[in-house]
Amino acid sequence: MKITVCNGKGGAGKTTLSVLLASAFRQAGHRVALLDRDPQGTATRWIGETHDVELAVAGGDHRILIIDTPPQLDSPLLHQSLAESDCALLVSSPSPADLWTSQDSVAVIRRHLPAGRPARILFNQVQPRTVLGKDLATLAQRIGLPALSAHIGRRQAFQHAALLGWSALDAASREELLQAALELSALQP
Ligand SMILES: Nc1ncnc2c1ncn2[C@@H]1O[C@H](COP(=O)(O)OP(=O)(O)O)[C@@H](O)[C@H]1O
Ligand SMILES: [Mg+2]
Known part of the structure; x- marks a missing residue:
């Protein structure tokens, strides 16, 4: 299963x-x-730094491939990744300022992801007790894709994890990521 992770915004x-x-x-x-x-x-x-996961190599023996893409919607690398993926994952913050880029990202997903393959939003940097954090379903509708029911909170642990890896994550962060991974694996063709 190949999953392209995308959003036009850095x-x-x-x-x-x-x-x-x-x-x-x-x-x-x-x-x-x-x-x-x-x-x-x-x-x-x-x-x-972390050696937590393997980088893809030609002929590698993996069942799931996650593709990180550049923050440019006109990037041929993004288009190629979508064209060869089984699933697209649009990472988006719930901030209204990011709504437009996320909508534009959906248009690019629709253009390049082969017809019939699933695309989902994964909300990131969610602050649960804020208005924006409470109405993710409405926001997903406006963006134009279904959202995973898992979403990722805004926590410093995610920044520490860049240096220290999975071991730097608290239980709540791990739980969110594992739930998102579970939902994604259920989309497998
Ligand atoms: N859930 C989160 N909570 C806190 N900080 C986050 C979270 N997700 C990302 N960040 C921080 O936001 C910044 C941008 O993240 P990054 O993954 O590099 O974005 P992109 O690849 O889309 O440009 C980084 O400093 C990262 O540590
Ligand atoms: Mg990046």
Whole structure:
């Protein structure tokens, strides 16, 4: 199962969630690899620090491939990734300022992900007790894709995890990631 993680905006959390979802799949016993298609190479460097997950190599023996993509909707690397994926995962914050980019990202997903393949939103940086955190279903409707019922809170632990890996995450963060991974694996063709 190939999953393209995308959003036209930098800072949405694509790289953070690509690496940590790959870790979550691994924790759940899946053979997973990560393909870093962002020329900035953040995911590659991150994995070089933590060794939590494998980077994809040609002919590698994995069942799940997570593809991190650049924050440009006109990137051929993004289009190619979507075209060869079984599923697209749009990482989006619930901030209204990010709504428009997320809607534009949906248009690109629809154009390049082969027909009939599932696409989902994963809300990131959610603050549960705020108005925005409470109405994720309405927001998903406006963006134009169904959302996973799992969402990812805004916590410093996610920043520490860039250096220290899965072991830096608290139980709540792990639980959110494992639930998202479980929902994604249920979409498997
Ligand atoms: N859930 C979160 N809670 C707190 N900080 C986060 C969260 N997700 C991402 N970040 C931080 O936001 C910044 C941008 O994340 P990143 O994954 O690099 O975004 P992108 O790959 O979409 O550009 C990073 O500093 C990262 O640590
Ligand atoms: Mg990135």
